[in-house]
Amino acid sequence: MLTPQIVDDVVSRALAEDAPWGDITSELLIPAEAQVEATLDAREPGVFSGTAVLLATMRLVDPAIRTTMHVADGESFAAGAVLATVSGPARSVLRAERVALNLLQRMSGIATLTARYVALVAHTDARIVDTRKTTPGLRALERQAVRDGGGHNHRFSLSDAVMAKDNHLAVLAAQHDGDVTAALKAVRAQLSHTTHLEVEVDRLDQIEAVLAGGVDTIMLDNFSLDDLRTGVAQVAGRALVEASGGVNLDTVRAIAETGVDVISVGALTHSVRALDLGLDVAFAAASGSPATAGVASAPAATP
Template sequence: MITTQIVDDVVSRALAEDAPWGDVTSELLIPAEARVEATLDAREPGRFSGGALFAAAMRLADPRIQTALLVADGEAFAAGQVLARVSGPARGVLRAERVALNLTQRMCGIATLTAQYVAAVAHTSVRLVDTRKTTPGLRALERAAVRDGGGHNHRFSLSDAVLAKDNHLAVLAAQHGGDVTEALRSVRARMSHTTHLEVEVDRLDQIEPVLAAGVDTIMLDNFSLDDLRAGVAQVAGRALVEASGGVSLATVAAIAETGVDVISVGALTHSVRALDLGLDVGFEVATSSTPTP
């Protein structure tokens, strides 16, 4: 769950970036007393995420703006559906509009894409997870969108688990005369008993030396389908098996069917397309014909 503090911090910085010295257009064109009612409308179907961000953008732009979310995070919606309604001072709504849409469109895009991946592997028991390939400063939000799409989260940061990849192993093995098993055992001995140990391999012959160190998860990176099946059989339940690399909507089902336990997909966050949403003013009360500075 993303906290109010995280949401307000991200939205406040975005609003300050977008209007560092005020919204000169609205301040010159729109009367200070003008009020509007507007709707957040879906231009295409998808999965909703980011409701708290949308509401926060409106509230932080002007506390007098009222926001009613009509769809819950994680809920599917159709093209043309009204997702939220807002009402309040026109200047505040217009100031918040771009930030509110930018954040909500991205969150909905991630949730929608994740839901498509989850649906593609629903006939298996595999767990679909994200990666650390997130937008700097937005990780907590993008990870929440993955959950709203039905996916799961990998480690949140470098502080959460030991995940030794190829470059780590190259350095580590050099310190132990090339003995990967001994190197990993040394790591295990210095770890807390509550810390998870995962190791990445890119060849079948690396599996046994890694398993001999007592790892919790073994990541099979960029393996062919045949090698994934062989790797799962070789591990034989001695560790969780994660597949990574080359995962797309076109390939994820076949990868899941090899018997791996986890599939990590960087595309969920690093190359997702923002969903098409719009904020449409449906009713306006003009209280003055002369803009007030």
């Protein structure tokens, strides 16, 4: 899903936004021949996501920048860990710094939060999945971060699956004299065998009519724990059961223990906190000079 073309497109647009006419600060203050080595440092623990983004940012700014990764996507790290080392022309590294950090901090924040949810339901068969509540233009990156955190992806876009929610059903039922089952059967008849059909319900008494329509997944939206257990028993394996609404770190374990198959969590992407990472200059030198200067940093980790 996260192809090189998508990564290059996102990064290119971010770079153009950040320096549409160049980086006048570095161009005025930093000699063209200056070289630096900088480390990507973790200022708090977390789960890493964004290798492809970091490599693309450095490459698109200047192919002369060399990037060495010391951590893999999906790998946990402690505060103080050195996650990557970049070296090359000082102007170029400084030009790439903020765009790389903005994207890496968000992706790693998503991966870290996702991993917390996944750990809380690990004793069950429930999957943690994301939603379409993503940052416009960054969905592919954010969905990759969810996978790096051990979660799974819901439909990527409106084009990928049929997912009828309350407003859809209200309109659809009106066209079939209130007969939801007939409406869903008509929808199913138009679908290919590879297209998934999911329907949302918000009451237990809606379940049978929806199941009779031939759905693949039924979403129980904002159900109490008792109603989730009852709903799972009522569905009895005739469709996948997804729980949605009211999901947070305090509630997800109990929701998973009701027996649902999928738990969708909008918070993974719509309100996540960026992880605190920094790109710190370890040394700087004029081209060809062994002299070093700059801010001391933690030594690079062994690749």
